[in-house]
Amino acid sequence: MIILALDTASAATSVALVDGDVILNSARHVDARRHAEVLAPLIAEVVAGHLVDAVVCGVGPGPYTGLRVGVASAQSLGLAWGVPVVGICSLDAIAHAARAEGVTGELIAALDARRKEVYWARYGAQRLVGPFVNRIDDLDPELLTMQWVGVGDEPRYPEASSLARIALPLLSAGAPVADRITDLATHGTDDGATANQLGQQQLLPPFPLYVRRPDAVAGAK
Amino acid sequence: MANGPLVLGIETSCDETGVGIVRGSTLLADEVASSIDEHARFGGVVPEIASRAHLEAMVPTIERACRVAKVKLSDVDAIAVTGGPGLVGALLVGTASAKALALALDVPLFAVNHLAGHIVVDELEHGPLPDSVIGLLVSGGHSSLIQLTGSDFHALGATLDDAAGEAFDKVARLLGLPFPGGPWIDQLAQSGDGAAIAFPRGLTSPHEGEVNRLNFSFSGLKTAVARWVKQQEQAGNAVSIPDVAASFQEAVVDVLTQKAFAACQETGIDHLVIGGGVAANSRLRALALERAARLGISVRIPRPGLCTDNGAMIAALGSRLLMSGATPSDLSFSTTSVLPIETVVLNGLG
Numbered sequence: 198m199i200i201l202a203l204d205t206a207s208a209a210t211s212v213a214l215v216d217g218d219v220i221l222n223s224a225r226h227v228d229a230r231r232h233a234e235v236l237a238p239l240i241a242e243v244v245a246g247h248l249v250d251a252v253v254c255g256v257g258p259g260p261y262t263g264l265r266v267g268v269a270s271a272q273s274l275g276l277a278w279g280v281p282v283v284g285i286c287s288l289d290a291i292a293h294a295a296r297a298e299g300v301t302g303e304l305i306a307a308l309d310a311r312r313k314e315v316y317w318a319r320y321g322a323q324r325l326v327g328p329f330v331n332r333i334d335d336l337d338p339e340l341l342t343m344q345w346v347g348v349g350d351e352p353r354y355p356e357a358s359s360l361a362r363i364a365l366p367l368l369s370a371g372a373p374v375a376d377r378i379t380d381l382a383t384h385g386t387d388d389g390a391t392a393n394q395l396g397q398q399q400l401l402p403p404f405p406l407y408v409r410r411p412d413a414v415a416g417a418k
Numbered sequence: 419m420a421n422g423p424l425v426l427g428i429e430t431s432c433d434e435t436g437v438g439i440v441r442g443s444t445l446l447a448d449e450v451a452s453s454i455d456e457h458a459r460f461g462g463v464v465p466e467i468a469s470r471a472h473l474e475a476m477v478p479t480i481e482r483a484c485r486v487a488k489v490k491l492s493d494v495d496a497i498a499v500t501g502g503p504g505l506v507g508a509l510l511v512g513t514a515s516a517k518a519l520a521l522a523l524d525v526p527l528f529a530v531n532h533l534a535g536h537i538v539v540d541e542l543e544h545g546p547l548p549d550s551v552i553g554l555l556v557s558g559g560h561s562s563l564i565q566l567t568g569s570d571f572h573a574l575g576a577t578l579d580d581a582a583g584e585a586f587d588k589v590a591r592l593l594g595l596p597f598p599g600g601p602w603i604d605q606l607a608q609s610g611d612g613a614a615i616a617f618p619r620g621l622t623s624p625h626e627g628e629v630n631r632l633n634f635s636f637s638g639l640k641t642a643v644a645r646w647v648k649q650q651e652q653a654g655n656a657v658s659i660p661d662v663a664a665s666f667q668e669a670v671v672d673v674l675t676q677k678a679f680a681a682c683q684e685t686g687i688d689h690l691v692i693g694g695g696v697a698a699n700s701r702l703r704a705l706a707l708e709r710a711a712r713l714g715i716s717v718r719i720p721r722p723g724l725c726t727d728n729g730a731m732i733a734a735l736g737s738r739l740l741m742s743g744a745t746p747s748d749l750s751f752s753t754t755s756v757l758p759i760e761t762v763v764l765n766g767l768g
């Protein structure tokens with residue numbers, strides 16, 4: 198099964214074409230303000246004439262504008278090619294890459310949410326809780342003592358190849374795609390919100406995990 | 419039977435998710451999903467709400483348009499999409515989808531100027547445009563006078579402050595009417611007297627000078643309406659809402675038509691096309707036709723569904739560009755909130 202995976206939940210635009218364990222092609226560009234310009238050319242370069250069986254996109258959480266560019270692209274590619282499109286929580290990709298590099302024990306995968314906030318989720322063997330969005334200052338101090346991957350001096354971005362590796366066994370096994378958790382997925386709440394009800398479910402519908410309400414963005418008082 | 423290229427157009431510059439399909443200049447489908455109800459409680463369009471709604475509606479609206487047009491996506495010869503002007507977050511949903519479709523289907527992509535679409539859309543209803551026309555575009559987002567000659571668009575004038583539709587919304591709010599205000603004012607004005615109150619006509623005095631001859635200004639009018647209503651209330655006089663609505667509307671359409679016909683006379687072009695949401699206003703249509711008849715100018719106004727933002731206008735422009743051999747957009751083009759009408763197709767920088 199050839200999977201095209203893409204992620205735009207962070208400053209990076211990451212695209213990979215994966216066939217089972219083999220990465221056929223991958224490309225990445227880091228610029229938080231140019232997802233819309235770089236994504237389609239990167240996809241064209243990575244796909245390079247291959248026939249794609251499924252599209253997997255990182256559904257965040259992530260700052261909205263760039264995230265939506267990735268999700269809208271994935272949806273339309275799937276529509277045009279007539280192949281399924283599924284979402285994976287982008288924080289799962291960070292945790293997956295950390296495990297692949299040998300990080301053990303509980304960890305927090307996190308991404309910059311701007312406005313002095315972070316998107317984060319806590320992982321054991323799988324995602325235990327999250328994703329949430331919080332001000333770093335508001336987090337339980339105990340959490341801050343744990344292993345964090347993603348944010349920090351050397352930010353680690355979700356890699357599309359990790360998304361593909363998470364999705365492949367689930368897609369091959371015919372795992373169900375989670376129901377739209379409409380209220381949380383589309384609106385979230387605006388008080389250190391959560392999409393925690395997603396639980397360990399890993400195949401998500403291809404829509405952003407917003408985690409914040411839309412008017413929380415417009416207003417901010 | 420109609421022929422020409424099959425073009426799918428996507429429009430997401432504001433709160434309407436529009437997908438239109440044309441073959442040549444024949445309209446096959448024009449599907450629109452609007453998020454306007456979700457904005458009503460805020461009294462205006464909230465960009466983040468609009469962007470979310472576009473993403474929700476995008477694929478279902480494309481599928482619906484294909485069903486209505488009885489075509490398969492794989493039959494499409496080109497994709498057109500609004501590249502600007504508009505709300506950037508909203509535009510990005512449409513342009514990301516359009517880039518992905520063009521890439522996956524391996525067809526040319528035209529990222530086009532929304533304003534040019536408002537003029538060219540009339541070809542779907544009234545046939546080919548004459549070689550030279552003046553376009554009057556009036557909506558919640560724009561008030562512009564544009565000259566189209568051959569395939570060149572040229573700005574003649576624009577609003578210096580509020581758009582015409584914005585003035586309708588603001589006055590409607592002042593009168594306690596719901597958002598969007600245009601249709602309510604139009605309806606109330608039917609039972610009012612447009613000559614009851616002499617509201618100001620911005621930038622129309624003979625002393626206005628060259629620079630603003632074809633520009634508009636509506637913020638003074640909005641302020642004048644507010645002041646007038648307040649004065650009447652303070653004096654204990656009953657305010658006739660229909661008279662205020664009619665007199666305000668008369669001031670707007672008087673200015674719009676005066677300037678549009680001045681543009682025709684100055685350029686020697688005797689064809690006027692009116693587009694944008696405010697073109698649905700019944701008094702604007704009536705006054706434009708009346709003045710045009712006196713001046714010997716032909717006026718073309720598409721039906722209301724094609725005046726408001728829609729995908730068909732973008733498809734129509736894309737089809738016209740494809741047939742004229744225009745260079746398609748590169749997949750790396752940037753959307754832009756401000757786009758001069760002289761730029762009809764956006765191209766990539768790289």
Ligand SMILES: [Zn+2]
Pocket residue numbers: 532536557559694695726727
């Ligand atoms: Zn418009």
